[in-house]
Amino acid sequence: MAEAYVTGDGHRACGICPSRRFPFGEFDVFERPTKECPFNPADGHRYTTDGVPVCVHPEKVGIPAGRYKSENAPLTAEIRLPTAESDLVPYLRELLHSAAPILLEGLIEQATAEIPRAFPDVDVITTLRRALS
Template structure:
């Protein structure tokens, strides 16, 4: 059995019954909101697709964009687009990185550093990242 995405972190924003607390990333789908396609199961308190795929309906709480990761094998990817104003980069990165699923952090940091070098050559990526994560 694979390790759950959220494990024992009582401070995590995921709901107590979220599939992320029982399944690894990629072993459940994430929807933008509840829909008739993933009805609430009164027996166990979870939501499922007809094929039994568990569904989370709070992407902002688990840090994963909506996607059919289990049911359609959607790739786990995330994009980053730094704001055009250099003064907004640190707050933007703070928000993105602190709310992202851990599985995306390496990719987001790589994207951020690359975009900073391209768009804001006067910025030191290491200093910016320290401010964003501090």
């Protein structure tokens, strides 16, 4: 059996989150609870009408809402850099520390490409080091 997406203590995911039982791609992530993913009182979990397990806290699992299991949605994340240089490190720190590990490489690649465009005088490597420390 494949390893659950969330492992170990200290993760922000709820104790009953499907991310603690299934690998990425084996559950969907909704923005919030809806009628499309009702709570099942028999086991304490949420499911789509097709029986796909659903997480309703994307900010806690670090991945955007998506129908990863039911529609085989691709996992993507997009950087939206702040307009002020002084907000850059705090923004990147929050983004990178709360992102799912599966997203980190892509986010760092995007930051490496976008920072020089938005802030030509900023050293990308130094900025990323500060954000990741």
